[in-house]
Structures are given as C-alpha cells and as structure tokens.
Amino acid sequence: MSRAPRATKAVEVEEDPDLPVRSNPDLLGHDHAAATLEKAARSGRLPHAWMAAGPPGIGKATLGYRFARWLMAGMAERDPVPGAASLHLPEEHPTFRRIAAGAHADLRALRPNTGDGGVKKVIRVDDARAAIRFMAMTPAEGGWRFVLVDGAELLQPQAANALLKTLEEPPPRSVLMLTTAAPDRLLPTILSRVRRLDLSPLPDAAMETLLRRLQPDLNPTERDALARIAQGSPGRALMLAEGEGLAIQAMVDEVLNGLAQGDRRRWHALADGVAAKRDGSSFATFVALLRQAISSAVRSAARGQAPPPWLALRPLAEWSTLWDSLGRLASETDGLSLDRKQAVLTALGWLTPKR
Known part of the structure; x- marks a missing residue:
C-alpha cells in the first residue's frame, strides 16, 4: 500500500527591505553630490570615508549604492561617457x-536592527566589527571594498568607537560611506574624519516626476497632496502612499480644523482608526503628520506668512512645547508598548484649547 505524500512545510522567504534601494537605477535631485563623488574618484585621491546627511527618505542610501556600483565596476579608471549622468552604470552591467x-x-551594508532589548533599532557593535574585518581584506574582485552604514546615528556607542579606529587607519582600496538624518548625534571625532555631503529635499518638479512614474494611479490632486506632506522626500512619499498616508493626513486636518469647536464626539472613532493596525504604522504616521503640521504652521507664522486659523488658539511657544510632548508620547508609546488608542486620546486632549 503506497503512503500518502507527506505535507511539505511552506518555506518563508524573509523580506529584503534594502532591495528597492539597492536596485534603484535613478537618482533625482542630487546631481551635485553625485558629481562630487565622481570627480573625487577620478582624481586618484579618493577620500576613504564619506557621509551623506539629510532628511529621511531623500535618497542618501540610493546615492551610496549608486557610488558603490560605479566605483566597483571600475568606472573611475575609464573615460567618461558623453552625456551620461554622474555615477551612471547601466542596469544590465554585471556589477x-x-x-x-x-x-x-x-560590498557590505549595515542597517539598524532590533537591539538586544528588543525596544529600538540600533547598529550593533558585532556587526560593525565584522564590517571592519571585511574592509581589511583584499578585494575579492580586484577593485575596491565598500561598506555602507545606512542610519549611522543609530550606531551603538561601542560600534561607533570601533568604526572610528578604521577611520583613523583606513585599509587601502576601501571606502566607508555613512548616511544619517541626524549628523549631530555622531561622535565629533567621526564627523572630523569624513567628507560630508549635505542632501536637500527634492524640488517640486522632481517630486512630481517621480510620483507620476511610481504612482501612476494617483490623480493630480492626490499627487500634489502627497508631495506636500512628504516635503521633498521620495521615500517618505512612497511610504505614505503605501500606508494610507493621504487618509491619515485627512484625519490630521480634521482634528486641527475642528479644534476651535472642541467637538469630542468623533475622538474615539478616530482613535480606533489610528490604532487599528497592530504594527503601529498608522499611529506613527498620524503623530508624525500631526507634528509636521504644527511645525509647518509655526514656521509660516515666524516668517510673517498667513498660518492656518487653528494656530491662533494658543501662543507659538505653547505649540512648540506641544510638538515636543507629542514626540515623547510617540516614543514612549512605541518603546514601552503602551495602548495606542489611549495615546491618541491623550494627544487630542493636549491639542484642545482650555476654555
């Protein structure tokens, strides 16, 4: 009698969050930074350490991978291709x-992972030491060794100190590139040993081009709204588009525009909606967009521009304090696994002006 076939266990494939960045052939809005890297490489005196600094999601890691591909393909030793963008390498190239x-x-990339305590993401010292050993090895393909540290502000103190030793005595034919959204959180001794490139948010035209290509199903009104709340960050725009960012922005607008009336009847329904996703992504987006709306309104008022009507409900100093408090509330809620619905209700209570 033949046996029934044994059921095979489904193999779970771990998602690679870095794949979209590694495989991205485009770099919009950062031509000067790319040209600086290419010029330095062609000079024959390439600095061994670089830092790309700028807001989250504007293309820092994209620039890093673009530089790594171009350098490791030996393009610095070849004549420039007429009309080609800086650091361009065709997608069909083997490298x-x-x-x-x-x-x-x-090539090795370090990205933040959940720390030993499981609370926040960090770049661990063991990973940094492994990357240092990797850099010290002879290039396997005869060119360069390249290490990309994406999110360097999240280096553990021991990891930062370990990298500092490599910066002081860099191995030959190696490049270390850091990306960071908070350069002031890095050690001054690290900052003094890297060549810094400051990346700015993309202009409106570049954002429009990108969103039209990557989000063709959005209508012009939605694209304009997405570009506005993303504030020149392509990565943030795509994250908001995929994570119901426009719907959450509508909730933020509803809250702020309704502050004068003090109507609390929809608070619980709104808090339920924000806290619905178990991964906390909607809550994080809601608080981030809420703080962004407050900071944008305060900046407009400080520049003498017409702020939204709700800003007049309290002094500017109080809005600044509230912005800080909302940030701490989000951090504590996430770090301590607090009830997200209650956190939203707390935030709404803080926003409502006292009568």
Missing part, C-alpha cells in the same frame, strides 16, 4: 546586477 541581488563579494 549592477550582482549588487542588486545582494551578491557582490566586495
């Missing part, structure tokens, strides 16, 4: 394909 697949022997 491009291997890096996109995460299979290049001379």
Whole structure:
C-alpha cells in the first residue's frame, strides 16, 4: 500500500527591505553630490570615508549604492561617457546586477536592527566589527571594498568607537560611506574624519516626476497632496502612499480644523482608526503628520506668512512645547508598548484649547 505524500512545510522567504534601494537605477535631485563623488574618484585621491546627511527618505542610501556600483565596476579608471549622468552604470552591467541581488563579494551594508532589548533599532557593535574585518581584506574582485552604514546615528556607542579606529587607519582600496538624518548625534571625532555631503529635499518638479512614474494611479490632486506632506522626500512619499498616508493626513486636518469647536464626539472613532493596525504604522504616521503640521504652521507664522486659523488658539511657544510632548508620547508609546488608542486620546486632549 503506497503512503500518502507527506505535507511539505511552506518555506518563508524573509523580506529584503534594502532591495528597492539597492536596485534603484535613478537618482533625482542630487546631481551635485553625485558629481562630487565622481570627480573625487577620478582624481586618484579618493577620500576613504564619506557621509551623506539629510532628511529621511531623500535618497542618501540610493546615492551610496549608486557610488558603490560605479566605483566597483571600475568606472573611475575609464573615460567618461558623453552625456551620461554622474555615477551612471547601466542596469544590465554585471556589477549592477550582482549588487542588486545582494551578491557582490566586495560590498557590505549595515542597517539598524532590533537591539538586544528588543525596544529600538540600533547598529550593533558585532556587526560593525565584522564590517571592519571585511574592509581589511583584499578585494575579492580586484577593485575596491565598500561598506555602507545606512542610519549611522543609530550606531551603538561601542560600534561607533570601533568604526572610528578604521577611520583613523583606513585599509587601502576601501571606502566607508555613512548616511544619517541626524549628523549631530555622531561622535565629533567621526564627523572630523569624513567628507560630508549635505542632501536637500527634492524640488517640486522632481517630486512630481517621480510620483507620476511610481504612482501612476494617483490623480493630480492626490499627487500634489502627497508631495506636500512628504516635503521633498521620495521615500517618505512612497511610504505614505503605501500606508494610507493621504487618509491619515485627512484625519490630521480634521482634528486641527475642528479644534476651535472642541467637538469630542468623533475622538474615539478616530482613535480606533489610528490604532487599528497592530504594527503601529498608522499611529506613527498620524503623530508624525500631526507634528509636521504644527511645525509647518509655526514656521509660516515666524516668517510673517498667513498660518492656518487653528494656530491662533494658543501662543507659538505653547505649540512648540506641544510638538515636543507629542514626540515623547510617540516614543514612549512605541518603546514601552503602551495602548495606542489611549495615546491618541491623550494627544487630542493636549491639542484642545482650555476654555
């Protein structure tokens, strides 16, 4: 009698969050930074350490991978291609394909992971030390060794100190590139040993081009709204588009525009909606957009521009204090696994002016 076939266990494939960045052939709005890197490489005196600084999601890691691909493909030793963008490497190039697949022997990327306590993401010291050993090895393909530290402000103190030793005595034919949204959180000794590139938010035209190509189903009104709340950050725009960012922005607008009436009847329904997702993504987006709306309104008032009517409900100093308090509330709610609905209700209570 034949046996019934044994059921096979489904193999879970771990998602690679870095794949969209590694395989992205485009770099919009940062031509000067790319040209600076290419010029330095062609000079024959390439600095061994760089730092790309700027707001989250504007293309810092994209620039890092673009530089790594171009450098490791030996393009610095070849004549420039007439009319080609800085650091351009065709998608069909073998180096491009291997890096996109995460299979290049001379490239390593460090990204924040959940720390030992499981509360916040950090770049661990063990990973930093492994990257240092990697940099000290002879390039496997005869060119360069490249380490990209994406989110360097999240280096553990021991990890930062370990990298500092490599910055002081860099191995030959190696490049270390840091990206950070908070350069002031890095050690001064690290900042003094890297060549800094400051990346600015993308202009409206570049954001429009990008959103039209990546989000073709959005109508012009939705694209305009997405570009406005993303504030020149393509990564943030895509995250908001995929995570119901426009719907959450509508909730934020409803809350702020209704402050004068003090109507609390919809508070619980709104808090339920914000806290619905178990991963906390809607809550994080709600608080981030709420704080962004407050900071934008305060800046407009400080510049003599017409702020939204709700800003007049309290002094500017109180709005600044409230902005800080909302940030702490979000951090504590996430770090201590507090009830998100109650956190939203707390935030709404703080926003409502006293009568």
